Amino acid sequence: MTRTSELPPRTGGRILFGLCVAVSLYGYASGWDSWLLLLLLFGVPVRRFCSWMYTGRLNRYRFLFGIYMVAGVIGAFEAWQYGKTSEFLLRAVDLPVGPGAPDLFLEYDLPGVLFELYPERSEVLFIRGFQMKLCHDDLLSMEQHSVCRQFRNADLNAVRECFETALALNSRTDENLYYHYVEILMRQGASQGEVDAAAERWRRVFPLSERSDPRQVFVQDAPTDAGA
Amino acid sequence: MFQTGYILTRRQDLFWFLALPFLAAGIALACQQWLNGVALVTIGLWVTVPHHFAGWLRTYGIPEERQLWNDRLYVGPLLIFLACIAGLKWAPITTAMLVILWDHQHSIMQQHGFARIYDFKGETGAPSTGRFDLVLGWVLFCNMLLTSPLFMPVLVRELYRFRLAISPEAVRLIGAVSWTVTGVYAVIYLGHVLWSLAKGYRINPVKYLFIACSYFMWYFCAWQAANVLVFGVAHRILHGTQYSVMVYWYLRRQTMKGESKSRFAAALVRPGNVAAFVLMGLFYSVVLHLLSGGPVGGLIFGWGDFPNLYEAIPSLNLPSMTPDEGYAVVTQALLETFGLTHYYFDSFIWKVSDRRIQKGLA
Numbered sequence: 001m002t003r004t005s006e007l008p009p010r011t012g013g014r015i016l017f018g019l020c021v022a023v024s025l026y027g028y029a030s031g032w033d034s035w036l037l038l039l040l041l042f043g044v045p046v047r048r049f050c051s052w053m054y055t056g057r058l059n060r061y062r063f064l065f066g067i068y069m070v071a072g073v074i075g076a077f078e079a080w081q082y083g084k085t086s087e088f089l090l091r092a093v094d095l096p097v098g099p100g101a102p103d104l105f106l107e108y109d110l111p112g113v114l115f116e117l118y119p120e121r122s123e124v125l126f127i128r129g130f131q132m133k134l135c136h137d138d139l140l141s142m143e144q145h146s147v148c149r150q151f152r153n154a155d156l157n158a159v160r161e162c163f164e165t166a167l168a169l170n171s172r173t174d175e176n177l178y179y180h181y182v183e184i185l186m187r188q189g190a191s192q193g194e195v196d197a198a199a200e201r202w203r204r205v206f207p208l209s210e211r212s213d214p215r216q217v218f219v220q221d222a223p224t225d226a227g228a
Numbered sequence: 229m230f231q232t233g234y235i236l237t238r239r240q241d242l243f244w245f246l247a248l249p250f251l252a253a254g255i256a257l258a259c260q261q262w263l264n265g266v267a268l269v270t271i272g273l274w275v276t277v278p279h280h281f282a283g284w285l286r287t288y289g290i291p292e293e294r295q296l297w298n299d300r301l302y303v304g305p306l307l308i309f310l311a312c313i314a315g316l317k318w319a320p321i322t323t324a325m326l327v328i329l330w331d332h333q334h335s336i337m338q339q340h341g342f343a344r345i346y347d348f349k350g351e352t353g354a355p356s357t358g359r360f361d362l363v364l365g366w367v368l369f370c371n372m373l374l375t376s377p378l379f380m381p382v383l384v385r386e387l388y389r390f391r392l393a394i395s396p397e398a399v400r401l402i403g404a405v406s407w408t409v410t411g412v413y414a415v416i417y418l419g420h421v422l423w424s425l426a427k428g429y430r431i432n433p434v435k436y437l438f439i440a441c442s443y444f445m446w447y448f449c450a451w452q453a454a455n456v457l458v459f460g461v462a463h464r465i466l467h468g469t470q471y472s473v474m475v476y477w478y479l480r481r482q483t484m485k486g487e488s489k490s491r492f493a494a495a496l497v498r499p500g501n502v503a504a505f506v507l508m509g510l511f512y513s514v515v516l517h518l519l520s521g522g523p524v525g526g527l528i529f530g531w532g533d534f535p536n537l538y539e540a541i542p543s544l545n546l547p548s549m550t551p552d553e554g555y556a557v558v559t560q561a562l563l564e565t566f567g568l569t570h571y572y573f574d575s576f577i578w579k580v581s582d583r584r585i586q587k588g589l590a
Contacts, residue, residue: 060300061307068311071326075319081390084318102391110388116396117384118377121454172265173456205264207530208523210550 017044033094105131109147122171129162130180160184175209178202182214231430233350235342236477244473245342245438249445249466253453256462260455266530268460273517273527278509279468282475289493290482321389332373335467336365339442342470346435353431354424360417361439367413368443374406376450378459442466476505524555 024040053065079085081098090097104110111131114124135148136155151158163181171177182198199215211217234241259267287301288294294301315323343361347353373379380399387394421431445466449459476497483494496505517526525531540548549557579585 061304064304064307067326067330068307071311071315071319071322074325075315075322078319078322078390099391102389104385104388108388108391108393110385113388113394113396113399114381114384117399118381121377121381124381170260171455171457172260173268175265206266207264208266208269208525212547 020044035093035095105134106145106147122166122169123174125162125166126174126177129159133159156188172205175206178205179214183218186218230433231350231352232434233432235345246441249441252462252465253445253448256458259461260458264530268457269526270529271461271464273513275468276464277513277516279471281509281512282472285493286475290488290490336369340365343435343439346432350432354429360420364417367410371406371410372446372450375403377454378450
C-alpha cells in the first residue's frame with residue numbers, strides 16, 4: 001500500500017490551505033503587503049479551480065483556459081507595468097505604481113545589445129542609427145544618458161552610414177528605415193536628386209503607406225542658406 | 229521495413245507536401261527581390277484569409293461534426309473575441325505576443341497532424357511514434373525561435389519592453405543550450421526510429437521527407453534569408469495552401485459518402501468544382517478586406533491604388549485627397565445608394581390611392 005492511499009482524498013490540499021491561512025495571519029500581523037497575503041490565500045483555491053478545469057465538467061475548454069491563464073498572468077504584469085491598472089486597486093493591495101514604458105533607446109541600450117549580437121541585421125542597424133540620431137539631436141542626452149556617451153564623436157555622417165548599410169541589405173519591411181533615411185539626407189544637405197531618389201524608393205517599397213511625403217514633413221530640418 | 233503511404237496520392241503529395249516548401253521559399257525570395265513590402269499583405273489576402281475560410285467550412289460545414297463539438301463552436305469564438313478586446317485595451321503587448329506564439333504553436337501542430345496522417349495512411353510507426361514526432365516538432369521550432377537572427381532580436385526586444393534587460397552573454401547561452409537540446413533530442417529521435425525498426429514496426433519514408441522539407445523551409449528563411457518578408461511570405465504560402473488542400477480533400481471524402489447532410493460544403497467540394505471552392509475563399513477574403521477598410525492596393529501588391537478624387541489646392545494650403553480617403557468616400561457613397569433605393573421605392577409603394585394598398589391599411 002502506498003503512503004498516499006492512507007490519506008483521505010483532498011487532505012493534502014486542506015493541510016496546504018490551512019498552512020497558507022496560518023502564514024497569511026502571521027503575515028497580516030507582521031504587516032506584509034496585501035498582494036502577498038492575497039496570493040497566499042487564493043493560491044490553493046486557484047490551483048483547485050485549475051485542476052477542476054482540467055478534469056471537471058468544462059474540461060473541453062481546458063486548452064483555451066490554459067492559454068488564457070498564462071496570457072492573463074503576463075497581461076496583468078504588463079497592465080501594472082504600463083500603468084493601466086487603477087490606482088485604487090493598487091493602493092488596496094499595497095502595490096506601487098508601475099514604472100511605465102521603458103525608453104529602449106536612451107534608458108536601456110537595446111540597440112547596443114542587438115548590435116553586439118546581430119551587427120548585420122537591417123533592423124538592428126536602423127535602430128542603432130536611430131539611437132545615434134536621438135543622442136545627436138539633443139546634446140543634453142549626451143550628458144544625461146550613459147548610452148549616448150559612446151556616440152560623442154558620431155555625427156549625421158555616422159547615422160547616414162548606418163542607414164545606408166541597412167538599406168543595402170534590402171529588407172523591404174521596415175518603413176521607418178526608408179522614411180528616416182530621407183530625413184537624414186535632408187538634414188545633411190544632400191543634393192535634391194539624392195533626396196528625391198530616397199523618397200521615391202520609400203514610396204515604391206511602401207506604396208500603401210499613409211504617411212505624408214518625408215520631403216514635406218522634414219522640410220524645416222533641412223539646412224538653410226543662413227544656417228549653413 | 230519501409231511502407232510508403234500518402235495523404236492524397238503520390239503525385240499530389242509530391243507537389244503539395246514535398247515540393248511546396250521549396251516553391252514557397254523561391255516565391256518569397258522573388259518577392260523580396262522584385263516586389264515591395266505590400267507582398268506580405270497581398271499573400272496574406274490571397275492565401276491566409278482564404279485558408280481561414282476553409283477553416284470555417286471545415287468547422288461548421290458538416291452538421292454531423294458540428295454536433296460533436298457542440299457549444300465549443302459558439303462559446304469558444306465569443307470567449308476569444310472578448311479576451312482580445314480586453315487584451316488590446318489593457319495588455320496589447322501580451323495580446324500581440326499571444327497571437328504570434330499561438331500562430332507558431334498552430335504551425336507546429338499542423339505539420340505534426342500531417343505527420344500523423346502519414347503514419348495513419350501507411351500503417352506505420354510504433355504507438356509511441358506520435359509523441360516522439362510531436363516533441364521533435366516543438367524542439368525544432370523552438371530552437372529556430374531561440375537561435376535564429378530573425379526571431380531572437382524580436383524576443384530580446386519584447387523582454388526589454390518588460391524591463392527584463394537580458395545581456396548578450398545570456399542570449400548566447402540560451403542559443404548554446406537550445407542547440408545542445410536539439411542535438412541531444414535528434415539522437416534520441418533517431419534512436420527511437422531504430423528501436424521501432426528493431427521491434428518490427430515499419431516506417432513511412434515520405435513522412436520523414438515531409439518533416440525535413442517543412443523544417444528546411446522554415447530554417448532556411450529564418451537563418452539564410454533572415455528576413456521578415458521572406459519568412460512571412462514562404463510561411464503563409466506553405467501553411468495556408470497545405471491547410472486548404474487538406475480541407476478540400478477531407479470535406480470531399482466526407483461528403484461523398486452520401487451520409488452527410490451538408491449541402492453547402494458538399495456543393496463546394498464536389499468533383500470538378502474545385503474552382504468554386506477556391507473562388508469562394510477568395511471572395512471571402514476580398515469582402516473581408518474591403519469591409520475592414522483595407523486599401524485596394526493591398527490586393528494587388530500595391531500596384532493599383534484608388535484614383536485621386538480631389539487634387540491639392542496649394543493656394544489654400546489644402547493637400548490632395550489620399551487614396552485611402554478617396555476609398556472611404558466611395559465606399560460610403562456606395563452604402564448611401566441603399567438609401568437612394570429606399571427613397572425610390574417609397575415614392576410608389578405607399579400610394580394610399582392604390583386599392584391594393586388600401587387593403588393593407590384597412
